[in-house]
Amino acid sequence: MTAERLVVIGGDAAGMSAASQARRLKGPDELEIVAFERGHFSSYSACGIPYWVGGQVGDRDELIARTPEEHRERAIDLRIRTEVTEVDLPGGRVRARDLETGDEGWTGFDKLVIATGARPVRPPLPGIDAPGVHGVQTLDDGQALLDTLTGVTGRRAVVVGAGYIGVEMAEALLNRGFEVTVLNRGEQPMATLDPDMGRLVHTAMDGLGITTVNGAEVTAVRTGADGRVRAVATEEAEYPADVVVLGMGVAPETSLARAAGLPVGVSGGLLTDLSMRVRGQENVWAGGDCVEVLDLVSGRERHIPLGTHANKHGQVIGANVGGGYGTFPGVVGTAVSKVCYLEIARTGLREKDAAAVGLQYVTATIESTSRAGYYPDASPMTVKMLAERRTGRLLGVQIVGREGAGKRVDIAAVALTAGMTAEQMTTLDLGYAPPFSPVWDPVLVAARKVVAAVRQD
């Protein structure tokens, strides 16, 4: 019997988790595994880049979970600096190019995993490719930014975008001693929150000395006589900049897959079934930042680039490819982030998400503390909860606060997954002791208030 061959496109979280899990289930005599990665690195934590740039993580290698050599020791033929340029589905083969030598050739597959990730949004603005303007998607990006930060003499940094990457990079640059201005297109920073909660983030960022400009549409990057960035221009003003970081979000990298005729959704991500197999395909799987996932609350597909999903996808794909069984049922849209001391969390639907899918809702917002009010370091937090009108079903939770605020969103994430009503949540048996929580956990206080709102509606 000849071994089957599994080809994996993309050597980061989803791709290499899939490869590793498949290898655990099938040895090299049964399954040959070839993986292609166009970058220099494998299996690294892109989510950790802001903390490496900010100095909390000392060394790039700490972000690498498993090196190409380690994968090869596990009988996974990982070829770095090798870019797949074409997928031939009917022929069961991919064409790949060695980026060092330029050599190109075809590799046949019995099974294919597409884990091509996402690419940063980078609008074609004048000057956007000038030296001193940086994305932060890959370890190479991070190294280039660090080189700029250590080489540059000025101390003015502009971050374009006020989502997760934007606020995390604002913290990193502040930690590196820069004056930071964040240019935000939207009404408030953290558009993944409702604007009333985003306003709390804005206020806190002000308090940290980060200047946030809302409604700022960037029109150009201005360069100096040396060709380097010197300012970022919006429709209204110009912001001097010695370094610029782009945090304008990412889009699924699916050009190869689309060229091969594979189905994508409204966000441009690949569409899969519950086993992470690409729809309509027998032997092609996809996972990570290049796919859309089912939002269990809205019933719609969404694109949520997040390492924790990518790892889960990889596990599921690897199990199925390796002859086991696993499914990824979907997400509820949980995310946590921080900017300095401020913790920001969300799960489920925002007001506009609910409205967009025809759900009517009531909301409640409460203030409470992370610990019993009398306990040292009890820190304030604001919790907003959405519940469906009439039924009272939990639809979403947003939390902004300090230490102890962010991970409380997990309570709501599990409750959303279970389809609980806010009323059911009011009697949840959550951990209580004065150093950990007020006698009514802030999430329960919010649930009680939203229950009252449902009843009065």
Next chain:
Amino acid sequence: MTAERLVVIGGDAAGMSAASQARRLKGPDELEIVAFERGHFSSYSACGIPYWVGGQVGDRDELIARTPEEHRERAIDLRIRTEVTEVDLPGGRVRARDLETGDEGWTGFDKLVIATGARPVRPPLPGIDAPGVHGVQTLDDGQALLDTLTGVTGRRAVVVGAGYIGVEMAEALLNRGFEVTVLNRGEQPMATLDPDMGRLVHTAMDGLGITTVNGAEVTAVRTGADGRVRAVATEEAEYPADVVVLGMGVAPETSLARAAGLPVGVSGGLLTDLSMRVRGQENVWAGGDCVEVLDLVSGRERHIPLGTHANKHGQVIGANVGGGYGTFPGVVGTAVSKVCYLEIARTGLREKDAAAVGLQYVTATIESTSRAGYYPDASPMTVKMLAERRTGRLLGVQIVGREGAGKRVDIAAVALTAGMTAEQMTTLDLGYAPPFSPVWDPVLVAARKVVAAVRQD
């Protein structure tokens, strides 16, 4: 129309929450509320006493959520230092004695709430009432202990009992500069955990400089020539002591209720229905530390004295008494505690709880970290998970670790309430970012391992 009269026995969490909620729903013209409390204080956080004794909470009054005067301002006739001595159910009246004047008299009721709390276990050992031996159940107890701690010259403290109160008091005494020995009857401290997890607590307490003696059955308290405590004797040894704190647990205080013929369960707590009405009664409710609650995982009644349950009971009782509606469906047995930096949490069933109700199970124990491994202050934690054999239904979780460990138990508490399987938990969409969690949250790592154990069983 004459107002109905509600009588409440017990002026702490359950009783006064019930009174306050009933008052919110019905004004004094509809409902007269009389509450009796034999102590000096109302609505205080007994759970906060260890932190007041330890010095983290500066003032006793910070532990008082609402004073008797504040209750009276809300038209609740709270009579402190007044002890109910008899409940006459057929006559619809209670007899109460003013502990200051000795005056005694009957008060009629239309509706009755029993919230008599719990009393500390205090075995009739020789010397147990000697000066220098303290319970820590009430604010009066806490003050007496503080007086001893400031007056005593020796620095040797013995804590009898290694449950929540025992370990919290060990921390408090350590903070006050005492050498602390904890005498523990059981195999390991924290008998609310399985012994393998309790052993981790033991090791950590050793590292903190707290001496824990397991298998130590106290036989007597030895006194000196001055009549004060000088040592605690066990069957094997004698432990010198300048102060002794008793933390041997509590039992439901139901002597009044039992004398009135009301039903109690195997732990001696009152038995209620889902609306917290005492079984077989039309107009009598009970809540807080004097009742048994339904354990949703085992299907059995248990006695769980905990402020957070007492508050929920009070809300439910107050809603029903006030003409609204509410139920307390039960608990899953969640508890968190800490001793210095060490966080200890549990929910659901231990191995012996599962065995006792006929459930067969598999277990998995994993080590992980509170944050991404590369992020500063990522601290280790151990998570143990029990799942039912064959079905894989989650049965319980225990966590021992440092900062960020304890409240993770809430994930499992909600999952238990929802009846999830461990396999369902493996795809939970929990908050992930490097400062908050590894890419696989420790609870998910445990779930994955227990799923594998279920499959292999």
